[in-house]
Amino acid sequence: MCGIAGYLGFREAYPIVINGLQRLEYRGYDSAGIVLVNENKLTIHKTKGKVSDLKELVINKNTEANLALGHTRWATHGIPNDINSHPHVSNSGNLVIVHNGIIENYNTLKKELLTRGYTFQSETDTEVLVNLIEEVKTRKNCKLGKAVQLALKSVVGAYAIAVVDVNATDEVIVARLGSPIAIGIGANNSEFFVASDASPFIEYTKDAVYLEDGELAIIKKEEDIVIRKINDDSIVEPDIQELQLNLEQIEKGGYDHFMLKEIHEQPNAILDTYRGRLLADQDIIKMGSVDNNIAKFLNAKRIIIVACGTSWHAGLVAEYLFEDLARIPVEVEYASEFRYRNPIINKDDVVIAISQSGETADTLAAIKLAKSHGAFVFGVCNVVGSSIARETDTGAYTHAGPEIGVASTKAFTTQITVLTLIALKLGNLKGELSNSQFHKYIQEMSLIPSKVAETLKVNAIVEEIAAIYKDAPNCLYLGRGYNFPVALEGALKLKEISYIHAEGYPAAEMKHGPIALIDESMPVVVIATKKGHYDKVVSNIQEIKSRKGKIIAVVTEGDTIVKDLADHTIEIPFSEEAFTPLLATIPLQLLSYHIAVMRGCNVDQPRNLAKSVTVE
């Protein structure tokens, strides 16, 4: 949940690391810090607040250094303040560390170190770790790499760390378990970059190594990096990958916020996600990871979907897709509940884990649990090389590109795109979908990117509606069938970026309670598309109207009935019911966005949230 960035080489390290932290700020932004290592001297600047506050702090200070480590924090142990922010230094002042993750047994380790005379400035688990490393280094009289390795053997928890010794300023040690770390390699080992993801160094090098769980890397100037397994010290051949990322992708592209940019990127993101998979001219859906395991899918007694937040909502849409199109029973589980619920998992179950970041701790744990019961686990992830992508047996990437805004948008629609392709393929192979039905769906799916682009044209109307309801204290979202999960997702978007309390409900469920909330001050967003229990939704709208609720209806273009009933209508293109989530979610994303902007909220970095939740 924090961001780490570091540089060792010939360039000025400060600007590289500070820019890197700015790009990683979506990972956590309650305090920031940097250590500059120059002529065997550590100079630390750290502060509560954002990277911009850190830059303020360093103005007019000497930042000369070719080695630096930086950190942007999402507090877990110790409140956000200057002392608890990273980097942390060992008692001797020789070792310095930045850390992303949680050391669960830090209290036990701390007690032991206290008995050995160590003292602690902060409340953090990280300061305990750097002193543990120091203790091992002193007692074993060994090199830093060995000391880090030995120290980590007694650590329980998750970590991505970078450590430097002031007496060895041509070396950085990095290690990971559970939290991601990437190493960027400059030409001829002339320089090295370490970071939580590749965004801080993509303009400097395209060669990157993603450390695996339980690995440690020794990075020395002008030498090949050495990777060792922490447990058995065995050497690992570095897997240098060529980065596909480009700078433009991670800049705002002229939009005011990453979230708005990412909402408008959805037509291309969906296209990129089914590129090479949906061959509409041949009526074929080709997905290697599904094709190679088709028997597992076709013989699955049950599909269990595990995920969190927005990804869980995509899972709920998939439940409708798999049961409706492929007649496979599905259970959708909150990963955080599933991992502790002692669930029944059978060997012939297929478990699908959905995660944008690929780093969500609860989802990762749910995967490990399912694998330990012998289930086949298929991942749907957006971040290439992420922990979940590596932990699952196989999977399919959504090609949404980097999603920087904390509120997930294009990841949601591309997750649904992948799951729709799988459901259609299985439905046809199982004979649940005739070839003509399959053909119809494939042709319709190939039109979705242009229909999403068409739907994005409602932006101005939605902005007008947002201006009317921006001060509403509450909001209800209603949908039926495939659109029930979309109602949940719409409510989540409004909650997480505008801080307005909102709830999503199956439209019919309203009469069993929530209807009591309805009066002239309650805006109710209703998804009333033509395909999907339309008549029933119309009567739900009349029930709201008769209680003076303010109705914002998402309807199929050309709708006249709801138009006469609702206070505001947002028209979207016609689509098959199974595809309406891909269209109906767009106006809801835009509504939450505009309301949040009008309320002056930090849309890309909403309070109390982080982009990937790597602790439970």
Ligand code: AGP
């Ligand atoms: C959604 O906007 C939120 N950022 C959050 O609910 C998110 O979907 C959840 O934390 C799951 O993240 P993941 O997809 O990266 O696993």
